[in-house]
């Protein structure tokens with residue numbers, strides 16, 4: 001199928017964006033959050049889908065089995081700022097969500113979040129992933145997704161990543177901005193992809209404690225198993241196989257799901273330059289990532 005031309009980046013209040021995430025801006029900013037909404041916030045490719053599905057299973061896995069079988073996850077957990085010609089606007093889907101709580105996804109940096117989320121004191125789950133694996137995952141996603149800008153080759157993409165020429169801007173500012181917000185906004189739970197890979201059961205326990213949920217051992221097992229990589233990859237409702245703008249023959253959405261895949265992509269020289277630049281940009285010593293387990 002013929003795909004429309006790839007969008008281009010432009011500066012949007014100091015952050016690189018494309019029209020697909022800014023076209024509906026005024027409406028997004030007017031979004032009316034509710035106190036029981038749960039916002040899942042991430043830099044793209046940090047494990048958004050994984051945590052969205054964990055939350056969906058925790059809240060609705062038992063009560064709405066038919067929903068699990070027939071409604072794709074990206075409709076159950078709308079992407080607030082998305083606005084493309086081929087699909088309903090994320091903000092409208094979020095407005096129409098029939099569930100309580102409403103689970104809503106965003107990739108916005110913290111300074112762009114509609115103010116009603118803060119006013120309503122809604123819960124926010126932020127997921128961050130180490131920069132190297134995040135960049136690799138974003139590269140493959142850029143290749144397979146026609147609403148992303150042209151990626152160029154890996155070396156060009158990596159430079160662009162370091163220079164914040166990515167949709168949703170700088171990884172460094174994103175993860176740090178949200179980390180700093182956590183210091184003043186108690187209803188923010190900051191998770192790391194690497195921790196989830198290391199021990200998803202422990203991380204689901206922590207998440208439940210933040211949410212005030214106490215699932216039975218059996219329920220928890222169902223959530224942990226249902227949301228593991230292999231099961232989500234097989235599941236048509238979670239693997240994005242129904243989304244037309246993605247070409248899974250180029251790279252599947254559920255690609256590897258590992259910590260340390262960057263070692264298969266970075267040259268020694270790229271790694272050294274990246275580390276040096278990273279030290280200059282990441283000044284907050286309390287925010288630490290693991291690039292291998």
Ligand code: A3P
Pocket residue numbers: 042043044045046047048049050133136137138140227228229230232253254255256257258261
């Ligand atoms: P890779 O490209 O490294 O495989 P997002 O949902 O934010 O777009 O992130 C997608 C990344 O999370 C992809 O990483 C994907 O494979 C990984 N992922 C999704 N579900 C996962 C799961 N259940 N376990 C581990 N990784 C998962």
